[in-house]
Amino acid sequence: MSNKFDIELVGKIGSMALINDKYKDMDYNIIARLSRELRPGYIWVTSGAAEIGRLDYMKRNNGRELDEEDENSKVDYSAQGQAILMSNYRQFTDSRYSLRQILVEHTHFNDGMKREHLKELLLRCPRQNAIPIINYNDPVSYDEIVKFEIQQYSKMGVKAVQCVDNDETASQIACLVKTKRLLIMTGVDGIYSDFSDKNSLVRNISGKDVYELIENVEHFQTSCQGSSRKGANGAWAKLEYIKAPLKNGAEVFIANSAYSIEDILSGKAPSTRIGVK
Numbered sequence: 001m002s003n004k005f006d007i008e009l010v011g012k013i014g015s016m017a018l019i020n021d022k023y024k025d026m027d028y029n030i031i032a033r034l035s036r037e038l039r040p041g042y043i044w045v046t047s048g049a050a051e052i053g054r055l056d057y058m059k060r061n062n063g064r065e066l067d068e069e070d071e072n073s074k075v076d077y078s079a080q081g082q083a084i085l086m087s088n089y090r091q092f093t094d095s096r097y098s099l100r101q102i103l104v105e106h107t108h109f110n111d112g113m114k115r116e117h118l119k120e121l122l123l124r125c126p127r128q129n130a131i132p133i134i135n136y137n138d139p140v141s142y143d144e145i146v147k148f149e150i151q152q153y154s155k156m157g158v159k160a161v162q163c164v165d166n167d168e169t170a171s172q173i174a175c176l177v178k179t180k181r182l183l184i185m186t187g188v189d190g191i192y193s194d195f196s197d198k199n200s201l202v203r204n205i206s207g208k209d210v211y212e213l214i215e216n217v218e219h220f221q222t223s224c225q226g227s228s229r230k231g232a233n234g235a236w237a238k239l240e241y242i243k244a245p246l247k248n249g250a251e252v253f254i255a256n257s258a259y260s261i262e263d264i265l266s267g268k269a270p271s272t273r274i275g276v277k
Contacts, residue, residue, distance in 0.1 A: 017030065049084075
């Protein structure tokens with residue numbers, strides 16, 4: 001396995017990690033702190049557009065939510081929230097760096113030409129002093145069309161990427177650009193052997209080689225349960241998605257967004273660190 005990596009870090013933050021429950025608003029402290037740590041050589045995958053768009057819509061409409069089907073509401077809220085997300089990332093990221101919004105869909109990983117185009121776009125960013133901010137393109141995505149396209153790949157005998165959520169998106173990006181580290185930020189400190197016991201945080205999952213490492217990851221999947229929001233797949237899915245980056249040589253961190261990127265990567269903050277010994 002080659003030790004050459006194209007990108008220093010692919011990071012991802014979940015929707016609920018960006019929300020302040022008390023005030024029902026974006027957690028500006030978290031996004032400001034994280035934005036200040038972003039630099040060229042990092043690729044940042046951000047969730048939150050739909051929930052932030054929903055909260056913003058309610059602010060402007062006397063607390064009323066959209067009277068639409070769930071799928072349409074998600075689309076409309078996402079379109080509203082994208083602008084707010086990027087505005088805040090731009091406000092707090094070091095002004096010396098360019099910021100580039102990249103909206104991806106499942107087809108960008110399943111189609112060879114689109115995949116290569118996306119890869120080259122991302123690899124140009126560090127050379128051009130730029131930081132890509134990635135989100136799934138919910139405003140133009142429609143579940144029925146996605147399901148149909150995935151079915152077509154299955155009929156051809158192709159195991160297709162669906163990008164069910166941004167954990168999967170971040171993992172696919174990590175493989176596409178061959179990153180040294182993948183950081184999945186969430187609302188808890190990492191993976192727990194017993195989710196009801198906060199003292200059971202699993203600090204390290206390792207193995208003497210990638211085969212033993214994957215076996216150990218699968219062992220901890222059996223104790224995973226719960227998710228942070230409706231539609232999320234929880235810790236089990238996070239561990240499932242990161243298998244491909246691990247096989248590609250990446251070191252993975254699952255950690256709480258309450259801590260800085262630097263403290264997580266250096267081991268000063270609690271996290272679950274996953275990789276070959």
